[in-house]
Amino acid sequence: MFSLEGLTSIIHEWLNSHLPATFALLAEFVIVGVAAIGLFAILGLGLVWMERKVAAVMQIRLGPNRLGPKGIFQTSADTVKLIMKEALTPANADKFLFNLAPFIVIIVAMLILVPIAFAKNFQIWDLNIGVLYVTAVSSLSVIGILMAGWSSGNKYSLLGAMRSCAQIVSYELSAGLSIISIIVLTGSLKISDIVASQENGWWIFKGHIPAIIAFVIFIIAATAETNRAPFDLAEAESELTAGFHTEYGGMKFALFFLSEYINIFIVCAICATLFLGGWMPFHMGSWEAFNHIMDYIPSSIWFFGKTIFLIFVIMWFRWTFPRLRVDQLLNLEWKYLLPISMFNLLLMTLMAIMGWHF
Amino acid sequence: MTKEELKIKITEIHPEAIIDESGEWLNVSVEAAAFRSFAEQVRMDVMDLDYLFCLTCVDWKTHLTMVYHFSSTTHRHNIVVKVKLDRNEPEIETICDIWRTAELHEREVFEMFGVIFLNHPDLRLLILPDDFVGYPMRKDFEDPINMIKL
Amino acid sequence: MLEEIAITEEGDLIINVGPQHPATHGVLHLVLTLNGEIIKKVEPHLGYIHRSIEKMCESLSYRQFIYVTSRMDYLSAHINNHACALIVEKGLNVEVPQRAQYIRVIMDELTRIASHELWWSAMAMDLGAFTPYFLAFREREKINEIMEETCGARLTMNYMVPGGVMTELHPDFQKKVKAFIVDFKKTLHEYNELVTGNIIFQSRMKGIGYISKEDVISYGCTGPVARASGLRSDIRKIAPYDVYDKVEFDEIIETGGDCFARYQVRIKEMSQSIRIIEQLIDNIPEGDIQAKTKAVLKLPKGEFYQRVETARGELGVYIVSEGAAQPYRIKFRSPGFSNLSALDHMVRGYKIGDFIAAMGTLDLVIPDIDR
Numbered sequence A: 001m002f003s004l005e006g007l008t009s010i011i012h013e014w015l016n017s018h019l020p021a022t023f024a025l026l027a028e029f030v031i032v033g034v035a036a037i038g039l040f041a042i043l044g045l046g047l048v049w050m051e052r053k054v055a056a057v058m059q060i061r062l063g064p065n066r067l068g069p070k071g072i073f074q075t076s077a078d079t080v081k082l083i084m085k086e087a088l089t090p091a092n093a094d095k096f097l098f099n100l101a102p103f104i105v106i107i108v109a110m111l112i113l114v115p116i117a118f119a120k121n122f123q124i125w126d127l128n129i130g131v132l133y134v135t136a137v138s139s140l141s142v143i144g145i146l147m148a149g150w151s152s153g154n155k156y157s158l159l160g161a162m163r164s165c166a167q168i169v170s171y172e173l174s175a176g177l178s179i180i181s182i183i184v185l186t187g188s189l190k191i192s193d194i195v196a197s198q199e200n201g202w203w204i205f206k207g208h209i210p211a212i213i214a215f216v217i218f219i220i221a222a223t224a225e226t227n228r229a230p231f232d233l234a235e236a237e238s239e240l241t242a243g244f245h246t247e248y249g250g251m252k253f254a255l256f257f258l259s260e261y262i263n264i265f266i267v268c269a270i271c272a273t274l275f276l277g278g279w280m281p282f283h284m285g286s287w288e289a290f291n292h293i294m295d296y297i298p299s300s301i302w303f304f305g306k307t308i309f310l311i312f313v314i315m316w317f318r319w320t321f322p323r324l325r326v327d328q329l330l331n332l333e334w335k336y337l338l339p340i341s342m343f344n345l346l347l348m349t350l351m352a353i354m355g356w357h358f
Numbered sequence B: 001m002t003k004e005e006l007k008i009k010i011t012e013i014h015p016e017a018i019i020d021e022s023g024e025w026l027n028v029s030v031e032a033a034a035f036r037s038f039a040e041q042v043r044m045d046v047m048d049l050d051y052l053f054c055l056t057c058v059d060w061k062t063h064l065t066m067v068y069h070f071s072s073t074t075h076r077h078n079i080v081v082k083v084k085l086d087r088n089e090p091e092i093e094t095i096c097d098i099w100r101t102a103e104l105h106e107r108e109v110f111e112m113f114g115v116i117f118l119n120h121p122d123l124r125l126l127i128l129p130d131d132f133v134g135y136p137m138r139k140d141f142e143d144p145i146n147m148i149k150l
Numbered sequence C: 001m002l003e004e005i006a007i008t009e010e011g012d013l014i015i016n017v018g019p020q021h022p023a024t025h026g027v028l029h030l031v032l033t034l035n036g037e038i039i040k041k042v043e044p045h046l047g048y049i050h051r052s053i054e055k056m057c058e059s060l061s062y063r064q065f066i067y068v069t070s071r072m073d074y075l076s077a078h079i080n081n082h083a084c085a086l087i088v089e090k091g092l093n094v095e096v097p098q099r100a101q102y103i104r105v106i107m108d109e110l111t112r113i114a115s116h117e118l119w120w121s122a123m124a125m126d127l128g129a130f131t132p133y134f135l136a137f138r139e140r141e142k143i144n145e146i147m148e149e150t151c152g153a154r155l156t157m158n159y160m161v162p163g164g165v166m167t168e169l170h171p172d173f174q175k176k177v178k179a180f181i182v183d184f185k186k187t188l189h190e191y192n193e194l195v196t197g198n199i200i201f202q203s204r205m206k207g208i209g210y211i212s213k214e215d216v217i218s219y220g221c222t223g224p225v226a227r228a229s230g231l232r233s234d235i236r237k238i239a240p241y242d243v244y245d246k247v248e249f250d251e252i253i254e255t256g257g258d259c260f261a262r263y264q265v266r267i268k269e270m271s272q273s274i275r276i277i278e279q280l281i282d283n284i285p286e287g288d289i290q291a292k293t294k295a296v297l298k299l300p301k302g303e304f305y306q307r308v309e310t311a312r313g314e315l316g317v318y319i320v321s322e323g324a325a326q327p328y329r330i331k332f333r334s335p336g337f338s339n340l341s342a343l344d345h346m347v348r349g350y351k352i353g354d355f356i357a358a359m360g361t362l363d364l365v366i367p368d369i370d371r
Helices: A004-018 A023-060 A075-084 A096-113 A130-138 A141-150 A155-186 A190-198 A208-225 A249-277 A288-295 A298-322 A324-355 B003-013 B035-044 B102-113 C053-057 C067-070 C074-092 C098-127 C131-151 C173-196 C199-205 C214-220 C261-281 C335-347 C350-360 C365-368
Strands: B018-020 B026-030 B053-059 B062-072 B078-086 B092-093 B115-120 C004-007 C013-017 C031-037 C038-045 C302-309 C314-322 C330-331
Touching: A004 C067, A023 A096, A023 A249, A075 A249, A096 A130, A096 A249, A130 A155, A130 A190, A130 A249, A130 B062, A141 A155, A141 A249, A155 A190, A155 A208, A155 A249, A155 A324, A155 C013, A155 C350, A190 A249, A208 A324, A249 A298, A298 C074, B003 B018, B035 B078, B035 B092, B035 C131, B053 B102, B053 C314, B053 C330, B062 C199, B062 C314, B078 B092, B092 C053, B092 C261, B102 B115, B102 C038, B102 C131, B102 C335, C031 C335, C031 C350, C038 C335, C053 C067, C053 C330, C074 C098, C074 C302, C074 C314, C098 C173, C098 C199, C098 C261, C131 C173, C131 C199, C173 C199, C173 C261, C199 C261, C199 C350, C214 C335, C335 C350, C335 C365
Parallel strands: B026 B078, B092 B115
Antiparallel strands: B018 B026, B053 B062, B062 B078, C004 C013, C013 C031, C031 C038, C302 C314, C314 C330
16 A cells, blocks of 8 residues: 655665765655644644634534635635734844744644654654653743743733743643553663564553543643643633734744644644554454454555544633633643653553553 | 601601602602701611612702612611702711611712712722723713713 | 733832723723732723713703613613603603503513624623634524514614604514524524533632622612612512503622622523513514604603612613703613623732623623613
């Protein structure tokens, strides 16, 4: 069947046969860089369109349907508009940091793409500390947010940025503990190992109760980490502060906006990799015939299908629930999610030692 | 309590009040100077008129009349209290510490009719812009730019 | 829209909320004094939509001034017109035919439902849920269509006149209202599932904005705000007008006094309104829709007061007449005015998010306050 790993091996051989080794490597860097940026652009456009359509369906209306069939060119038109907008820098803003902040946030998002396995043997770099790398680098985005909030020179941006940071830093704990629960079962931080260990079934089924608890906690923590509703107090329109990206306009705002959707994609990709098997098709234990049929669907379709399903769930949350107040938000994390995830980790460890998982 | 009982009670508290029984509710006319004590007694007394539901002023070209509509949430009876004020120096005691709703209502009457409420905590213009001159609801208010006479 | 004015020496922050407000409350300008996130004082600045209706009515005839009043509390336009028609009828001692009375009450209750729907959707949007807005407007659209067929307008209906109603009902009226009742019972259940039972909504509304019964009486609050603190204040029960004394419905009283109690009162009031309409829609008697009145109406010399229960509370119309064809002095006692004065008392010591929730449950319509 069509598979992306065939594509990479073809390109690799072609380059190595025509160019010296170092130049081939450099050419591969350039190709990967361009592909990553291309993926960003397409993901950004696609996810914004998807959000608007999902919102429309839930609100009994149509959503964008003028530009292009089913409105798929709506986001491109929005991008053109944002590029042409005048990007003001406030007078008492710290110019260097103000201009640097959106780039930090986007670069962090790109860095996290590195270990994610989009298809079989299709990773940019299969790090041996894959999952740890992702959680570590995602914490760097907090710096970008604080930078944006502080350098705007606006008291409300700073307040919004600090609230955002408090939220992200708190929920990273629960997210991290949920990830560790699965790592206990797989025994390795390497993404390819984690996916390979799900060959006879996804961890959410094999790990039954603790894995399901970890999955639920991870989804909640992921929604909070990306500042999505119901945890979007920092960017709420009907409340006081308009968030850390108030003073940004034009392309810089587009970068923040894009990075939010990329972050959603990334946390859903991690969730899909850890709990739902990544690119691994739906295998049931040792039913050879069933597994063989499932294998016919290309692995990239599996991966993107699962991720898009999880993104849909997160979007569903936004249009159903109201917002939590900031103290209720932090309460939820420190008093409820963190103890539950710690207990769940213990439970998972016990299960792994006793061999009670499938 | 019926109108008769109310009439008896009010004459007990305040013998100088003039009571008018035509109309839906009892109309009591009180002097401006005695109004405050009358109001306090009416609130505390057996009549228990604890709900002030309308506070307004009427400009009768020669004088102003303050009109207060009181109601009791326990006995379900209503009375109307009227106080006559001098047009050139309209002053009356505030009742906003007894009925908190009077605070905003008195500000409105102040800006529309020019009635000064003594001891009001915060008497300033409510609805009109801060630099407005004149008392719009008075019958002799002229505004050649904005008012059109039919 | 939201900007900081100054920081006082004590460290208090003074900020403006409004007049252009993201939530659909109208042009209300509030100046909040904050200490960190805790509110110390709320001061309303009114007048952005003051149209001097009271002064204008002094030069309009008794038939004309009704049309101005539907712009006061535009969400209960029918009920405002009803109040004005009633007071003129009281002054002239006109007997309104039964058919007109039934029609008036049905229209009133439909308006009440429509108003509460809009309140519900705006309240949910203030708290961050965007979907209820679209769901509620779906229902409102049905009511607006019914209104449009009979009265000719969707928002400022101007259907009630002194003596009765203006025109005959549209032939489809009964059918459409009955279909609406059936649909509405299902969707009310949906609303309760989506919003009332949701733990996030409950935790944002319970315990917020508490006001006690004594304070409610002192501040002159009416309507659902008063009934949520235990005060019996439904004018339809205290001083019934038209056919309200003949229909059976409950006056919803809650004793919580907080935002959630006010929310519950309004949701339950919607069910009661449906109950009233159900009792009346099949029994509209035949007859005239308007009593015979003179062309030029002149109220006799004297004073008149009429109270009705709008969706927001008690609306009072006070007319002082000198026997002329125009009123000498009109005063509209609007429910929002008194409810707004209680806002300061309600939110002191709470946070900004709570203030938004409390203001949502007060259901203020600013044209009603400013007149």
